Amino acid sequence: MTSDATPPPASATPPPVVKFDRVSKTYDGGYTAIRDVTFEVDDVPGHMEIVGILGPSGCGKSTVLRLIAGLTPQHPATSGTVEVMGKPVAMPGADRGFVFQDYTSFDNRTVQDNIAFGLECRGMGSAERTALAREWIAKVGLDVDRDAEKYPHELSGGMRQRVALARTLILKPRVILMDEPFGALDPGTRYAMQDLLVSLAREVQATVFLVTHSIEEAVYVGDRLFIFSNAPGTILRQMSTPPPDRPARVMQREASFLDIVFEVRDIVDGIEESAGAAT
Amino acid sequence: MTARHLFALRVVPSLPVRQAAGSAAIAAVLLVWWFLTSGVTPEARTISPSVFPSPMEVIRGFPSLVTDRNLIGGIAASLNRVFLGFGLALLVGIPLGIVAGSFRLIGAAAQPISLFGRTIPVAALLPLTLQMFGIGELQKVMFIFLATAPFVFHDTARAIASVHDRYVDTAQTLGASSADVMAKVLIALALPDIYATIRTMFGIAFGYIMLAEVVDAKAGLGFIMLQSQRRGMPEHLVATLFVISALAYGLDALFRFFQRGLFPYREDHD
Numbered sequence: 001m002t003s004d005a006t007p008p009p010a011s012a013t014p015p016p017v018v019k020f021d022r023v024s025k026t027y028d029g030g031y032t033a034i035r036d037v038t039f040e041v042d043d044v045p046g047h048m049e050i051v052g053i054l055g056p057s058g059c060g061k062s063t064v065l066r067l068i069a070g071l072t073p074q075h076p077a078t079s080g081t082v083e084v085m086g087k088p089v090a091m092p093g094a095d096r097g098f099v100f101q102d103y104t105s106f107d108n109r110t111v112q113d114n115i116a117f118g119l120e121c122r123g124m125g126s127a128e129r130t131a132l133a134r135e136w137i138a139k140v141g142l143d144v145d146r147d148a149e150k151y152p153h154e155l156s157g158g159m160r161q162r163v164a165l166a167r168t169l170i171l172k173p174r175v176i177l178m179d180e181p182f183g184a185l186d187p188g189t190r191y192a193m194q195d196l197l198v199s200l201a202r203e204v205q206a207t208v209f210l211v212t213h214s215i216e217e218a219v220y221v222g223d224r225l226f227i228f229s230n231a232p233g234t235i236l237r238q239m240s241t242p243p244p245d246r247p248a249r250v251m252q253r254e255a256s257f258l259d260i261v262f263e264v265r266d267i268v269d270g271i272e273e274s275a276g277a278a279t
Numbered sequence: 280m281t282a283r284h285l286f287a288l289r290v291v292p293s294l295p296v297r298q299a300a301g302s303a304a305i306a307a308v309l310l311v312w313w314f315l316t317s318g319v320t321p322e323a324r325t326i327s328p329s330v331f332p333s334p335m336e337v338i339r340g341f342p343s344l345v346t347d348r349n350l351i352g353g354i355a356a357s358l359n360r361v362f363l364g365f366g367l368a369l370l371v372g373i374p375l376g377i378v379a380g381s382f383r384l385i386g387a388a389a390q391p392i393s394l395f396g397r398t399i400p401v402a403a404l405l406p407l408t409l410q411m412f413g414i415g416e417l418q419k420v421m422f423i424f425l426a427t428a429p430f431v432f433h434d435t436a437r438a439i440a441s442v443h444d445r446y447v448d449t450a451q452t453l454g455a456s457s458a459d460v461m462a463k464v465l466i467a468l469a470l471p472d473i474y475a476t477i478r479t480m481f482g483i484a485f486g487y488i489m490l491a492e493v494v495d496a497k498a499g500l501g502f503i504m505l506q507s508q509r510r511g512m513p514e515h516l517v518a519t520l521f522v523i524s525a526l527a528y529g530l531d532a533l534f535r536f537f538q539r540g541l542f543p544y545r546e547d548h549d
């Protein structure tokens with residue numbers, strides 16, 4: 001990391017929310033997961049981007065998200081710089097929320113106490129954080145009276161991901177990293193969660209990185225798409241997509257939407273074919 | 280439910296059926312016992328009364344076991360030793376286990392010593408503690424301590440270490456400090472497993488104490504059994520055995536009761 005010492009250029013424009021500069025990651029075993037990944041997501045007030053990330057399995061999508069989050073063993077990068085809000089990432093923090101595909105609710109905590117976890121770590125008083133947590137239970141579409149005191153084992157997969165979303169958003173993170181968060185949900189629940197994500201991300205003004213295997217989901221939720229190549233992964237294509245301004249169930253059936261989906265699918269299939277030819 | 284269904288592979292019968300099966304097995308054992316020890320004269324019995332008493336003799340021996348042999352005092356003495364020795368093992372084993380499970384370097388450092396402690400045969404601990412602590416209460420307490428502490432330590436460390444990384448990752452991205460991760464994630468999520476270890480190890484410690492008391496003691500359940508054997512009172516020996524069994528069951532039921540209350544989010548309470 002040679003560029004650590006260079007100060008950010010003095011200018012009126014704010015630094016990018018997330019900036020990757022020729023980032024590579026080679027794991028301990030010698031396997032290179034990503035090579036020379038470079039991108040910038042700018043901080044445009046009032047316009048918070050949702051970035052959809054697509055790519056073949058094993059191309060390093062999770063590696064990229066975990067580098068932004070500062071989670072080991074992906075962090076630190078082998079070479080290149082990862083900056084968030086103009087500062088190199090040093091460790092995980094509540095400014096970069098993470099929603100995983102695996103259910104990660106704390107089994108020993110009720111829904112309410114799961115959602116209040118981050119506030120508790122901040123030292124917020126019990127009454128205050130409980131009140132806030134209950135607000136967020138409602139915001140993510142759960143029932144305060146019925147669900148607040150439930151334990152995770154009493155929840156369905158969709159409800160658990162709502163809890164995970166609430167637990168992250170309650171902290172008002174600047175960046176939300178989501179790694180196949182809806183991968184295990186049925187299609188109906190998935191649409192509902194996509195709509196919920198879009199509206200709540202706008203509400204808290206967060207930049208979202210969403211890794212998904214569903215092209216429809218990436219095209220719908222994303223304002224922008226990153227399409228990764230095979231390992232060692234690098235960004236092959238960046239493209240803008242229409243913003244999600246109608247409900248998921250409606251917009252994902254429109255012909256113009258499907259045209260984009262097919263276009264992206266051709267690109268992705270092309271990548272997978274080239275991988276098949278190489279091996 | 281047909282008979283064929285009852286014997287189907289891995290099919291769990293209903294609770295009444297299971298209880299009936301358990302009771303039937305007890306009845307069968309009692310019947311065999313009664314049959315082998317029945318007879319008008321000692322000579323008429325298949326098993327002589329000096330070898331093994333009959334069920335009725337055991338029941339008739341109970342009052343004198345309590346009055347003449349101070350059964351209650353014996354129970355108190357044995358439990359006291361277990362509470363002290365095992366309590367000490369928890370006091371040392373759990374905090375060290377938490378540290379070893381949380382900080383892998385310390386865990387690696389402790390590994391060989393812990394392995395050594397766990398492979399010492401209990402029988403070897405008797406001469407060792409007699410050598411080190413002489414005859415007396417301290418030796419019995421230390422015997423229980425040394426026999427259980429390595430296991431308490433090891434199981435605690437393992438419970439902490441096996442908390443999945445994804446919970447730690449999640450907590451950190453929610454702003455948890457290292458202290459938060461330890462207290463609110465590692466310990467909190469490992470606690471049900473640690474408690475289950477305590478429950479199992481307590482049962483084992485309760486069994487071990489008799490061993491120390493049989494070798495040398497002035498009181499305790501093991502002492503009562505040894506005396507019964509020496510004085511030729513097998514009915515007291517067998518009756519004490521039943522008392523121990525009932526006591527062990529009762530204490531475990533107490534542990535289970537608290538387990539349910541403490542960890543309502545875990546369903547695997549047996």
Ligand SMILES: Nc1ncnc2c1ncn2[C@@H]1O[C@H](COP(=O)(O)OP(=O)(O)OP(=O)(O)O)[C@@H](O)[C@H]1O
Nearest residue numbers: 027029031033056057058059060061062063064073
């Ligand atoms: N901790 C690690 N140590 C060694 N190799 C790793 C590690 N984590 C990931 N890898 C390897 O790096 C490559 C990229 O992994 P990553 O999880 O980032 O892929 P991905 O794009 O998220 O895949 P998927 O779509 O299957 O989730 C994979 O080949 C994986 O085996």
Ligand SMILES: [Mg+2]
Nearest residue numbers: 061062063179
């Ligand atoms: Mg992944």
